Amino acid sequence: MALRAGGRWARPGSALRGRCSGPRRAGDTPRHRHLREALRKIIDKEINPFVDKWEEEGQFPAHKVFKILGQAGFLGVDKPTEYGGMGLDFSYNIAVAEELGNVRCGAIPMAIGVQAGMATPALTRFGSHELKKQFLVPTIAGDFVACLGISEDGAGSDVATLTPMETIIQETIDYTGQRKVFGQPVLHNQTVHFRLAELATEVELLRSLLHRAVALYVEGNDVTKFASMAKLKAGRLTREVTDSCLQFWGGMGFTNEVLVSRFYRGKSSVLSLQRRDQHLAVDPGLAIDVNRRWHRRNHAFHHMQIHGHTSKKVMHLHSSLKIKKARA
Structure with a gap:
């Protein structure tokens, strides 16, 4: 099984190494x-x-x-x-x-x-x-x-989580390959090995979804459906990767020097921009439609803000949009 993370391959001798061919990114020029x-x-x-x-x-x-x-x-x-x-x-x-x-x-x-x-x-x-x-x-x-x-909620953080997730997985592979428990590396435990391979697979699948959406968007298509799917998956995978990998580091995982600790600590700020999981998961069709309508209304509000319309009427409009969004 191939596992690629952060542009590096797993340590020699590990079953978690391999090669992939072909372009990996939309617009890989x-x-x-x-x-x-x-x-x-x-x-x-x-x-x-x-x-x-x-x-x-x-x-x-x-x-x-x-x-x-x-x-x-x-x-x-x-x-x-x-x-x-x-x-x-x-x-x-x-x-x-x-x-x-x-x-x-x-x-x-x-x-x-x-x-x-x-x-x-x-x-x-x-x-x-x-x-x-x-x-x-x-x-x-x-x-x-x-x-x-x-x-x-913003979506820019979704893309930026891909590379750190890969890096965290790779560094966890490196660490568990060195850390020994009961005389053998932690990585040799099948549960650990399989979980890291599973997480790497999930990240690569998310990347494929992301770049499909980007390619369609650049061509001028409406990608609300795929963007909503990617947002849902990115938010949940951020939690899964940091939570799972942190456990394999033991006490070291809670020190500021290691990357997994920093991202575990900071994931709340990322997830605050991705907290619409429930909206997206209940009914994809309905959620995507709500997502699209809310974006249009929010753009209209930004338009009024930029042109200096900060009257009570505008602020009331924004409040009513938030209420409608909560009810949607």
Whole structure:
């Protein structure tokens, strides 16, 4: 059985190793790969070497990190070139989001995702030219650090969880292959071995679903159904991977130095953006329709916000939408 995680193969001699062939990602072109390689260099040089220090301090230098990313164009991959973006299609966003999963903590990719994928799309789509010049340009450049206060769940975190999940599985394979209990590696226990293989399979299936949805979206199709399925699966798999892998680390799993501990600790912030599991699981057809209608209404509200309509009437409209959403 093949098990691929974080771009690495399982240790030699393990049954959890193998090869796969063919493209693994939607839009897996030389240009996509070049973009990922450029971002990986920034992660390896400017972010990962300092993650432990930032973890100890409980904060990271967002303005510095965002400026570096902004200068390289990674905060405006799909934004218009007129405002400093790259003007690329959505498949490049996915490539960037996956690569950000190589950051050795969960909070920084989340913050970058908010900046590039949650705080700016409505401004890009509905904002006037003057507002875009005033706010979108410096945000893409990394001069502004954007924040967002919304009642709607975001989807950007779903993609960013794929790579960390793979990395956590691979590091668990490495650790259990070294850790011995009753004279043999923990990995040699069939229960552990089978569970890790099962999780790796689930992650790869989720990746296939994601990239099918992306390919259809780039072609101009309505992918609400597949996006809803991916959102449901990503939220649940985030819990399964961190919960299961943490158990195989024993006491080490609760130390800040290991990645599984950081993602187990931070999964609540990711899941807060994925808490619509029940809506999606009750009736896929109904849930998808509710999901689509809620997105349309929420975009309308953002449109009114961007154009300065902050009257009590608008706020009442937003409250009524939330009530209708709860009843749906």
